[in-house]
Amino acid sequence: MRKEFSKPMVKSIWIFEWINSCGFSEVLPLDSSKFDMERFGIKAVSSPRHADCLLIGGYQTLKSIEIAKRIYEQMPEPKCVIALGSCPISGGMYWDSYNTVKKVDKYIPVDLWILGCPPRPEAIIDGIISLVNAINGGKND
Amino acid sequence: MWWITLIEIAVFPIVAILLGLLLLGIDRKVAARMQRRVGPPILQPFYDVRKLFIKDTVIPKKSTWIFDFMPLLSVVSLFIIILYLPFMGLSPVLHGDMVFILYLLILPSLAKVLGGISSGSPYAAVGSQREITNMMGYEFPLVTIIFFMSWKLFSFGVAKPFSVASFTSGVMWAGLGTLGIAGALLLLFVMLLVIAGELSRPPFDVSSAGEEIAGGITAEYSGRNLGLFYIADALKLIVLTTLVVVLFFPFGISGFLGIGGWFALIADSIFYFIKVLLLMIFSETVLKTSVSRLKVTQLVNAYWGSLLMLSLLGIFIIFIDMVLS
Numbered sequence: 370m371r372k373e374f375s376k377p378m379v380k381s382i383w384i385f386e387w388i389n390s391c392g393f394s395e396v397l398p399l400d401s402s403k404f405d406m407e408r409f410g411i412k413a414v415s416s417p418r419h420a421d422c423l424l425i426g427g428y429q430t431l432k433s434i435e436i437a438k439r440i441y442e443q444m445p446e447p448k449c450v451i452a453l454g455s456c457p458i459s460g461g462m463y464w465d466s467y468n469t470v471k472k473v474d475k476y477i478p479v480d481l482w483i484l485g486c487p488p489r490p491e492a493i494i495d496g497i498i499s500l501v502n503a504i505n506g507g508k509n510d
Numbered sequence: 511m512w513w514i515t516l517i518e519i520a521v522f523p524i525v526a527i528l529l530g531l532l533l534l535g536i537d538r539k540v541a542a543r544m545q546r547r548v549g550p551p552i553l554q555p556f557y558d559v560r561k562l563f564i565k566d567t568v569i570p571k572k573s574t575w576i577f578d579f580m581p582l583l584s585v586v587s588l589f590i591i592i593l594y595l596p597f598m599g600l601s602p603v604l605h606g607d608m609v610f611i612l613y614l615l616i617l618p619s620l621a622k623v624l625g626g627i628s629s630g631s632p633y634a635a636v637g638s639q640r641e642i643t644n645m646m647g648y649e650f651p652l653v654t655i656i657f658f659m660s661w662k663l664f665s666f667g668v669a670k671p672f673s674v675a676s677f678t679s680g681v682m683w684a685g686l687g688t689l690g691i692a693g694a695l696l697l698l699f700v701m702l703l704v705i706a707g708e709l710s711r712p713p714f715d716v717s718s719a720g721e722e723i724a725g726g727i728t729a730e731y732s733g734r735n736l737g738l739f740y741i742a743d744a745l746k747l748i749v750l751t752t753l754v755v756v757l758f759f760p761f762g763i764s765g766f767l768g769i770g771g772w773f774a775l776i777a778d779s780i781f782y783f784i785k786v787l788l789l790m791i792f793s794e795t796v797l798k799t800s801v802s803r804l805k806v807t808q809l810v811n812a813y814w815g816s817l818l819m820l821s822l823l824g825i826f827i828i829f830i831d832m833v834l835s
Contacts, residue, residue: 375564377557377560377561377564378561378564378565380554380557380561381554381557381558381560381561402545402546402547405542405547405548405549407538407542407547407549407550408542408547408548408549408550408551409550410550410551410554410557410558414725415721415724415725416633416724416725416728416729416730418568418725418729418730418731418732418736419725419728419731419732419736421561421565443568445565445566445567445568445732445733446565446566447564447565447566
């Protein structure tokens with residue numbers, strides 16, 4: 370049974386990053402003084418047990434998606450999944466490889482897709498805020 | 511009057527939790543401003559705790575009942591310490607001993623260690639071992655300073671040199687010349703670093719090193735249990751800063767301003783809050799933003815080498831000052 374995010378939760382979202390591609394260089398600046406995701410209460414944590422949100426960054430192979438699944442199962446409910454970049458949607462530029470996961474949604478239920486190859490830090494913040502708004506007022510940006 | 515004591519016992523822990531979470535929020539805000547960021551809202555720790563209490567609590571299959579019990583124990587032991595200390599500038603509710611407080615101060619860290627070991631995760635086990643190393647480190651300078659102060663009380667002819675009430679008379683600065691004040695400031699500096707160590711904050715955060723051992727000691731904790739540890743951290747911050755206030759700045763402001771009654775109470779609590787806030791900023795925020803994490807071996811060297819030697823040097827300087835005058 371999947372629990373939904375409730376209103377009080379969106380003021381403090383702790384994310385666990387499962388990133389094994391170019392997306393990492395775009396997520397890292399979120400912690401810096403220019404973008405500062407902490408002003409929205411978003412924090413990167415280092416244990417899946419603490420996390421509310423799994424950030425799947427970019428290209429997933431058939432092996433790495435197994436680990437992503439395991440991380441997802443270790444997170445306590447309620448939880449959400451954000452997929453970063455084009456690769457989780459369609460396989461991106463590796464679409465014709467035998468080892469590519471073409472659509473992450475077939476393995477893990479994704480709540481938010483952030484487009485881009487890779488997406489800019491502004492796009493990631495904008496995506497998370499639109500997720501927060503959707504939970505808050507039911508409005509779809 | 512007995513009913514005032516009852517009210518104090520009921521109200522103090524709640525006020526301490528609120529104050530501690532507020533201080534953590536100010537800490538994060540100030541740290542953000544020092545790094546030229548906007549920073550989270552000051553009430554962010556309250557949001558975090560509320561969220562953690564909403565979330566599910568996962569209990570690993572291989573853990574024992576100790577895992578579920580230890581967060582509660584660490585919060586409750588801190589409640590008890592607060593009743594023994596002059597919280598909010600008031601006189602302590604229960605009359606106790608400084609050595610007893612030292613023993614009680616071990617309990618929250620020990621609870622965390624036991625919880626980490628019993629969780630069955632290798633990361634938490636490594637974190638627990640590191641926390642024990644950390645505990646052995648910071649106790650040494652802390653105990654040295656406190657025993658020196660009770661020796662000083664003893665030399666002044668105080669009947670109970672170990673009771674908290676004797677410490678609140680401001681004995682640290684009594685009868686010191688310029689040289690002695692320099693020595694006392696050295697002890698204060700060591701004490702600020704001991705606070706950072708007790709709270710496992712940078713540069714002494716080896717036990718919860720996120721990048722090396724996946725959150726360390728609390729790796730398996732989630733939901734309500736993690737929220738209780740969050741609250742325990744806030745309470746520990748209050749307890750330790752209050753301990754330093756007792757040791758170094760136990761003075762109230764109401765006598766100085768010459769006011770009495772309820773206004774004295776309010777003035778003293780505001781003054782207490784300012785003292786605690788400044789101690790927190792100097793012992794945590796400045797360190798957190800300017801220094802990176804030590805290795806475990808460096809940590810032991812720092813405590814048993816540099817900091818112990820610094821505190822002994824401070825004591826030696828005060829000795830010389832007392833002999834000269």
